[in-house]
Amino acid sequence: MIKNYSTVDEVHEAYEKKLETPSSMTQKYFDQISKSHHNAYITLCQERAIKQAKFYDEILIKNQYKVPREQYPLFAIPMAQKDNLHVEGVKTTCASKILENYIPPFTSTVVERLENAGVITLGKLNMDEFAMGSSNENSAFGVVHHPTHEGYVPGGSSGGSGASVAARLCVASTGSDTGGSIRLPASFCGVVGFKPTYGRVSRYGLVAFASSLDQVGPLAQTVEDAAHITEVISGSDPKDSTSSSKPCQKWTLEVQKEKKQKKIESLKVGVPKEYFVEGLHPEVKERLEQCIDYFKSQGAEVISVNLPHTPYAIATYYMIALCEAASNLSRFDGIKFGVRSQEAERAKTPVEYYKKVRSLFGEEVKRRIVLGTFALSSGYREDYYIKAAQVRRLIRNDFEEAFKNVEVILSPVSPTTAFKQGEKCKNPLQMYLTDIFTIPASLAGLPALSVPIGNDSQGLPIGMQVLAARFNESAVFKAGVWAEKFSKSFGVHS
Amino acid sequence: MPIVDDALIRKISDLARLELSEEEISAYLKSTNEVLGYVEQLNLLSTHNIKPMLHGTDEQLRYRADEVQSAPEGPEGYSKILQSAPEVIQGGIKVPPVL
Numbered sequence: 041m042i043k044n045y046s047t048v049d050e051v052h053e054a055y056e057k058k059l060e061t062p063s064s065m066t067q068k069y070f071d072q073i074s075k076s077h078h079n080a081y082i083t084l085c086q087e088r089a090i091k092q093a094k095f096y097d098e099i100l101i102k103n104q105y106k107v108p109r110e111q112y113p114l115f116a117i118p119m120a121q122k123d124n125l126h127v128e129g130v131k132t133t134c135a136s137k138i139l140e141n142y143i144p145p146f147t148s149t150v151v152e153r154l155e156n157a158g159v160i161t162l163g164k165l166n167m168d169e170f171a172m173g174s175s176n177e178n179s180a181f182g183v184v185h186h187p188t189h190e191g192y193v194p195g196g197s198s199g200g201s202g203a204s205v206a207a208r209l210c211v212a213s214t215g216s217d218t219g220g221s222i223r224l225p226a227s228f229c230g231v232v233g234f235k236p237t238y239g240r241v242s243r244y245g246l247v248a249f250a251s252s253l254d255q256v257g258p259l260a261q262t263v264e265d266a267a268h269i270t271e272v273i274s275g276s277d278p279k280d281s282t283s284s285s286k287p288c289q290k291w292t293l294e295v296q297k298e299k300k301q302k303k304i305e306s307l308k309v310g311v312p313k314e315y316f317v318e319g320l321h322p323e324v325k326e327r328l329e330q331c332i333d334y335f336k337s338q339g340a341e342v343i344s345v346n347l348p349h350t351p352y353a354i355a356t357y358y359m360i361a362l363c364e365a366a367s368n369l370s371r372f373d374g375i376k377f378g379v380r381s382q383e384a385e386r387a388k389t390p391v392e393y394y395k396k397v398r399s400l401f402g403e404e405v406k407r408r409i410v411l412g413t414f415a416l417s418s419g420y421r422e423d424y425y426i427k428a429a430q431v432r433r434l435i436r437n438d439f440e441e442a443f444k445n446v447e448v449i450l451s452p453v454s455p456t457t458a459f460k461q462g463e464k465c466k467n468p469l470q471m472y473l474t475d476i477f478t479i480p481a482s483l484a485g486l487p488a489l490s491v492p493i494g495n496d497s498q499g500l501p502i503g504m505q506v507l508a509a510r511f512n513e514s515a516v517f518k519a520g521v522w523a524e525k526f527s528k529s530f531g532v533h534s
Numbered sequence: 535m536p537i538v539d540d541a542l543i544r545k546i547s548d549l550a551r552l553e554l555s556e557e558e559i560s561a562y563l564k565s566t567n568e569v570l571g572y573v574e575q576l577n578l579l580s581t582h583n584i585k586p587m588l589h590g591t592d593e594q595l596r597y598r599a600d601e602v603q604s605a606p607e608g609p610e611g612y613s614k615i616l617q618s619a620p621e622v623i624q625g626g627i628k629v630p631p632v633l
Contacts, residue, residue: 128614145614238590252590281595355573366550373551375629380620385630393630395553403561406552410562411569413550414538427576429586434579436587468565469572485590 042072042208046261048117048268051211052107055100055116062096062116066160069118073162073209078185078194080204082123083131084163089118092160112158113292114272119154120210122201123164124171125256126245127151130161134247135169135179138378138400148245149280150214150256150273157272162210165200169402170369171221171249173197174474177465178404187229189500192458195228197221201259202229212260212269216246218253219357220453220478223490226259227453227503230492232520233259234266237510238485239284241270242277250364251282253357253482263491263520264299267291270513289514298521303339307518310345310446315477321456323496328452331493331504334526335450335519345442345449349435350480354472356435357479359415359428366412369405373397407468436484443509448519450506452477453490457500481507489516491523494530536567 045051045065054060060068066089073081096116099108107115121127124134126144133139147155155161168178176184176199184199186192187206194203198215202225205213215222217235226233234257241256248254258269271292276285311332316325336342374380374397381400387393401409415424442449454474464471481488489506496502504523508515538546543563547554554562612625621628 143618145618239593252588278596278598281597282589282591282593284591284593285596349579352576352579355576358569359573359576370551374620376627377618378620380630387630391548391551394551398551399553401552403558406554406558407562407565409550409552410543410546410554411566414542414546414566414570417546417549424570424573426586427581428573429588430581430584431576431579433584433587434581469568472569483587 042068046208046211048114048211048265051117052109052115055107056105058105062093062100062160063090065116066090066093066118066162069162069210076207076209078187078203078207078209079182080166080184080200080207080209081120081163082133082135082166082181082200085127085130085161088130089160089162092155096158096160113268114154115158117159117211118162119159120162120165120201120204120213121151122167122198122213122215124167124216124247125151125214127161127164130164132164132247133181134171135167135181136400136402136405137180138372138397140180140379142377144245146245149242149277150245153273154214154269165198165204165213167200168197169405170247170365171197171216171218172365172404172408174220174224174471175459175464176200176225177461178402180402183461186458189458189498191461192500193228193461195225195458198225198259202226202231202233205229205231205259205261212258212265214256215259216254216256217482218249218361219482220475222257222259223453223478223488223503223505224475226490227492228458228501230495230501231259231261232263232266232492233257233490234270234516235481235488236270236274236513237284237487239282240274240288240487240511240513242280242283244277244279248368250361251368252364253361263489263517263524264292264295266489267295267517284511286511291513291517294514295517295521298518304335304522305339307340307448308446309335309340309342309519310442310449311342312345312347312350312442312449312451314347314350315451319455320452321496324452324456324502327494327502328450328504331523331526332450334529335522338522340522343446345446347438347442347480349431349438352431353435353480353483354476356428356431357475357483358472359424360432360483362408362412363416363425364412366409366416369409404468432483435480439480439484439486439509447512447515448506448508450504450519453503453505454478457496457498457502477505485510487511487513487516489520491520493523493527537570538563538566
C-alpha cells in the first residue's frame with residue numbers, strides 16, 4: 041500500500057527492511073499515477089526515472105541495504121517537479137500551448153540539487169499557465185482536480201504539485217510561489233507547502249513570472265520533509281545573482297529535535313488582527329483560533345501585532361506582478377524556441393508574425409500582459425508601478441516592525457477552503473482576492489509555511505500560515521512542528 | 535469613469551504584440567478597468583519620500599566573471615540548443631521569410 045511510503049523516512053525504512061527497492065518503489069508510484077484521474081501530471085519521465093532507480097538499486101545492494109543518507113539525503117525518493125522548472129531533455133511546457141514542444145538544454149539548479157541528493161523525478165506537474173492563477177483552471181492541458189473532493193479546485197498555481205502529494209502520486213513535489221502558489225494548493229489539498237525567503241533558493245532554470253517575487257519551494261506530507269527538501273535546494277548559486285549567500289541552518293535536525301519536545305520553549309507568536317476580517321470563513325477562523333489556543337497551552341506567548349497596510353497588499357501585488365510578467369513574457373516570440381504555427385509562417389510583417397505566435401497564450405496570461413503593459417506604459421508607470429513599489433516597502437516595513445516583538449506570525453492561508461470549479465473563473469478580481477493572506481509575505485520576501493490544521497464540516501482541508509522574518513526559516517519550521525502536533529491531537533493529518 | 539477605453543486597449547494590445555478578438559477586447563476592457571479601479575485605493579496612502587521597493591532583495595547583487603561555464607559545446611551541444619528551435623536548417627535556426 042503506497043500510503044505507507046509517503047514520507048522520506050517511510051521510503052528509506054522500506055528500502056532498509058528490503059520491502060521495496062528503488063525500482064519497485066518507482067514502479068508503484070507510476071502504477072498509482074496511471075490509475076489516478078486528477079490530471080496532476082503533464083509529462084511522465086518513465087524511462088528516465090527507471091534508469092535513475094536502477095542506479096540506486098545497485099547502490100543499495102552495494103551498501104548492504106543501508107541507505108547512504110550522508111551522500112544522498114533524499115536517496116531514491118520519488119518526487120515530481122512543477123512544469124516551469126527545467127529538466128534537461130524533458131519538456132517544460134509551463135502548461136502553455138506556446139511552449140508545448142519546448143525541450144530545455146539545461147537543468148534548473150533546484151532539480152540538479154535534488155537529483156544530486158538522490159531524488160528520482162517521476163515527471164512534470166500540471167499548473168496554471170505560466171503560474172498565473174489561484175485554482176489551476178488556467179492550464180492548456182486541462183484543469184487539475186482536487187485530490188479528494190470531485191468538482192473542487194486544488195488551488196493554484198502549483199495545483200498539480202498539491203494534488204499529486206495529497207493523492208500519493210509522488211512522495212513530495214516542487215512548486216513555485218509568486219503570490220501564494222505553493223501555500224494555497226498546499227492548504228486546499230491538505231499537505232505542507234513552504235515558500236522560502238526570497239533569495240534562499242536559486243531561480244536558475246525556473247521560467248520567470250515575476251522575478252522580484254518568484255521563489256521555488258517544496259510540497260510534502262510533513263514539515264520534516266519540507267525542511268529536508270528546503271535544506272537540499274537552498275543556498276547561493278552563481279547562476280542566480282539574487283540568490284543569497286547567507287548560511288543555511290540544519291533545518292531537518294532542528295525539526296527532528298522539536299518533534300521530541302514536550303512543550304514549546306520560548307516562542308513569541310504574533311496574531312495580526314488585520315487577517316481576521318470579514319470574509320474569513322467561520323470554520324477557518326474557529327479552527328485557527330483553536331490552534332492558537334493550543335500554542336498558548338503548550339507554552340508559547342501569543343500577542344497581537346499590527347500590519348496596517350494589509351488591505352493594500354492585493355492591489356500592490358497585482359500591479360508589480362503584472363508589470364514584471366508583461367516584461368518577462370515578452371521573450372516568447374516564436375523565433376528561438378516555442379511553437380511556430382503555420383498561420384504565423386504566413387505572416388506578412390514581423391509584428392503580424394509575433395502576434396500570431398503570441399495568440400497561443402491563454403486567456404488569463406493575455407489579460408495580465410495587457411494590464412502589465414498598460415501600467416508600464418509612458419504616462420502611467422509612475423502612477424501605477426512606482427506607486428505600488430512604494431506601498432510594497434510600507435508593507436515590508438509593517439512586518440519588520442512586527443518581527444521586533446515576535447518570532448512568528450500565525451494566520452489563515454486563505455479566507456475559505458477549496459472552492460468549486462468554475463466558481464470564480466468569470467470574475468478575475470474575485471479570484472485575485474483568494475490570495476489576500478499569502479500575498480503580503482510574498483511582497484516582503486518572507487519565509488512562509490502552509491500547514492494543515494484540520495478539515496471543515498465538508499471534509500475539506502484547512503491550512504494555517506506561519507510567517508517569520510527574512511531568513512528565519514528555523515522559526516517557521518519550529519512553529520510548523522507544533523501545528524502538526526495540534527492536527528494530530530485532532531487525528532486529522534496522516 | 536473608466537480609466538482605459540476601447541482605443542487604448544487596442545493600442546496596448548498592439549504594443550504587447552497580442553492579437554485579440556473583439557470578444558477578448560471587450561472582456562479585457564472590462565477586467566482592466568475593474569482591476570485598475572480596485573488599484574485606485576493605493577492613492578489613499580501617502581508615499582511621499584518612500585523609496586520604491588523594486589527588487590526582492592536588499593543584498594548587493596553578486597557579479598561573476600564573464601566566462602563561459604556550462605554552455606554545451608561541440609556538435610552535441612549545438613544540437614541540444616537547436617532541438618528547442620521551431621525550425622532548423624543546416625545547423626542554424628530558420629526564421630520565417632518576413633524577418
